[in-house]
Amino acid sequence: GLVFHLARRIWTLIPHTRFSAEERRLLRSLPQAVARGEIQPYFQPVVDAGTGKVVAVEALARWIKADGTLLSPGQFIGLAERGGLIRLLTKGIIEHAVRTAAAWRAHHDLDIPISINLSVEDLEASDLVDHLIALCDQHGVPHGAIRVELTETQSIVHFDVVDRAVATLRQAGMAVYLDDFGTGYASLSVLHRIPFTGIKLDQSFIRTLRDDPRADAIVRASVAIAQDLGLSLVAEGVEDWETRDRLGEMGVRHIQGYVYARPMPAPELIAFAQQAQPA
Ligand code: C2E
Ligand code: CA
Numbered sequence: 001g002l003v004f005h006l007a008r009r010i011w012t013l014i015p016h017t018r019f020s021a022e023e024r025r026l027l028r029s030l031p032q033a034v035a036r037g038e039i040q041p042y043f044q045p046v047v048d049a050g051t052g053k054v055v056a057v058e059a060l061a062r063w064i065k066a067d068g069t070l071l072s073p074g075q076f077i078g079l080a081e082r083g084g085l086i087r088l089l090t091k092g093i094i095e096h097a098v099r100t101a102a103a104w105r106a107h108h109d110l111d112i113p114i115s116i117n118l119s120v121e122d123l124e125a126s127d128l129v130d131h132l133i134a135l136c137d138q139h140g141v142p143h144g145a146i147r148v149e150l151t152e153t154q155s156i157v158h159f160d161v162v163d164r165a166v167a168t169l170r171q172a173g174m175a176v177y178l179d180d181f182g183t184g185y186a187s188l189s190v191l192h193r194i195p196f197t198g199i200k201l202d203q204s205f206i207r208t209l210r211d212d213p214r215a216d217a218i219v220r221a222s223v224a225i226a227q228d229l230g231l232s233l234v235a236e237g238v239e240d241w242e243t244r245d246r247l248g249e250m251g252v253r254h255i256q257g258y259v260y261a262r263p264m265p266a267p268e269l270i271a272f273a274q275q276a277q278p279a
């Protein structure tokens, strides 16, 4: 009667019941997928529109299963965050990114910085920043070769902790970008309180830039803020030349988007970057 009723209520309130059967199956297989290296980054270039050179690349997680199926971040990042597995996943991506940076330097004469996406929870974990810096040192990768993009800032609970983590990264020589700038809570108060190196202007404004004067005004204002605060700025989600040119008129040089290239496996990125910047 009552006891059973209560037990059932408690059961429905504990976190794992928020997951569908499919999500539970994915969550269960995630740790092994990380251990087997099935979760690896694709790389998307950030291009200087003035010179055509690749100035950075962003590492974007892909889950490539043994049977060749590819899952995109939308299918497992949020899930990993809710399921408490994001730190594990991040460690896997960091490992790949640092090894890749080392290999590009050693074997391909390519010294383009690699950006990794960190969730707030990653920075709130006390050991992750130290782990990242130690990993670079262990592989002989200069700290400037790794950058950090902070996503999902709406979940910042401990501003002081995130603030310290960002300061530590910057003191170590890593650039730290505020991702999805202008959306949700990734905006002015976060920018005000945390010492970022730069911002990544969210795609939602870029996508509508051509025909929406309001998006145009927001982008212009963001560029002004970045300039006044001495921040770097990257526009992401740029899909056509017209938008790229409009951004250029506003003073935005660093462009990421399908107009130049989609995220791709490391070997393709090497070819892309080498053809974009001949020796
Ligand atoms: P994000 O960090 O904002 O990454 C940019 C997303 O926009 C990527 O989607 C990229 O493929 C896509 N994109 C780039 N250029 C264009 C374009 O011109 N047009 C359109 N329509 N899309 C473009 P993706 O790879 O599916 O990643 C989605 C999100 O998942 C990322 O958004 C990021 O928040 C998260 N994510 C990806 N990898 C990681 C990771 O290793 N760790 C964490 N914590 N989050 C990650
Ligand atoms: Ca990002």
Ligand code: CA
Binding pocket: 179, 180, 200, 202, 203, 236
């Ligand atoms: Ca973004």
Ligand code: CA
Binding pocket: 151, 179, 180
């Ligand atoms: Ca995003």
